[in-house]
Amino acid sequence: MLKERARYMKTKGAILRNPGEKWKIEEFELGDPVAGEVQVKLVSSGLCHSDHHLRTGDSPAPMPVLGGHEGAGVVTKVGPGVTSLKEGDHVVTAFIPACGVCEPCSRGDQNFCDEGARLLTGLAIADDTHRCTTSDGQGLTQMCLLGTFAPYITVNQASLIKIEDDIPLQTAALLGCGVATGWGSAVEIGGTHAGDVVVVVGIGGVGINAVQGAAAAGARIVAAIDPVPFKLQMAEKLGATHTFPSMEDALPVLGEISWGKMANTTILTVGEIDGS
Template sequence: MTTVTAAVARELGAPLSVQQLELDDLRANEARVRMVAGGICHTDAIVRDGIYPTPLPAVLGHEGAGLVETVGESVTSVRPGDHVVLSAAYCAACNECQAGRMAYCENLFAQDFGGSRTDGTTAFTTADGTRISSHFFGQSSFSTYSNVVESSLVRIDPSVPLEVMAPLGCGMQTGAGSVLNELRPPAGSSIAVSGVGAVGMAAVMAARVAGCTTIVAIDLHDSRLELAKELGATHVVNAAAGTVVDELMSITGGQGVNYALDTTAIPGVLAGLIGALSIRGTLALVGAAAPGTTAEFEIGASLVKGWTFKTIIQGSSVPQQFIPRLVELWKQGRFPFDKLVRTYKLDDINAGFADSASGAVIKPVVVF
């Protein structure tokens, strides 16, 4: 057993509690990682609030970055001393994983939200032996040390600062991958991004990398829209005016946008974007909504447009391949996601959650 300091989600909707826990022995398919930083993501908040069903109490955190200290006997992809970013876990054995579609792992909920290893054990306990859910996204990175499953480990260039790289594990990968891996817009095409938080900003930057010549950022916060222009948006629309569709049609000369990516998961927002699609346009959803949420689509007049709707998980990426590509883009100055980050100490983690919820900060990152 190793004593660690971790932020624990104990009750639904309540602030996290920073306390000491016991970390158990490493399993064969795990690596012991000393955390350097961990991003705070919207998914952490919705699990804390019970929207997704990870058993509480739990150590959350799924955008970890750190140093490998020891590895289990079956681990071959990393070794002690490696710098790693931590991403979503996957089983590597199901049909989707075997086909290279790890983001759509058939066992995704068990791997990432189950709160334990596949054998039912948890890595964390209190001093009196009380179980604390672990292995959130295979990592539970809101802890000074964690036992991380091999599929969550992504080795990166040791010359880049780990404090900066943590958000690549989920939010940045999701936004950028949705554009570069899934939508794949051709150079010269148009795209609208609805909601420019961390995921949306990553999509804006990726659209510029892809060569889109019309990139429209949509949000309620003028400060975010100004930053989006700095990061690659050619146009911005404040959704508070209620004229999003009209403005998108005006920007595109009445043709509509070729691609629309929604990060809000607000049914009315999602459904409204259909009216701004071009013929054969694509509307994609990456935002997480509560199970049971529905959206209504007009299907009569829109039939002749031949439009596509799709949902995207984790940017449809293979983390071990895609995250190092994002690191290289960052090194070249073409994916400057560090401009979104504000850092917090572990003791101030709840302030990071609050600042994210209010929109005051786009990407809070805990630095250990």
């Protein structure tokens, strides 16, 4: 009996061949979902600093790589054994898969899901093969097992989160990394409580959500530090009680308004840190 040939579709995406090169729009082949997988037609994709780190080599990954790990769209195909999603569902991608059944997931530490160990291998969770292939036959790594710099993705159900149909998909993509990382840094990992002093250093896509999370958790002082005036203005609109252009400007004021205790939590969300 002949084995059925795997089905695939031809589409295009932003692919990085080597660190230091530019993203290029190239045609590639995207496989249909196998057991446990889902195909999604994306409506939007975010560009995260982590994607830029692929270009600089700061985040090593097997090349070539299909970028993007913040996406939102509609489920178009469902593979065998998928129980959490169906065709037509609106979903957001998760930059770390959460299977829900491994030991870390069972104790509420989904960010340590066992399936996350293969995050930058380029190999699908279901069968350790590439779901994407370049036009010249190379296996194509999907950034964070996703690869949202393309119109369609085929990913494991553990990498998708169902959302309500009335949430705008154009902006929902940001929930996949920037919002979750920033908010979670303040509320979950940082453990902000009512009355706390929280300092957020670097008000980019992650930092601005850390500001919102700290404010929502009831922090008495939410200090935002960034040299860009526009970012400080946005921080004030979204929950910062104090803003500063530098650490040097912030330190004496923070000492005074915290009665010498300084910060309960400091969240560093700058793009790069020079430790010299």
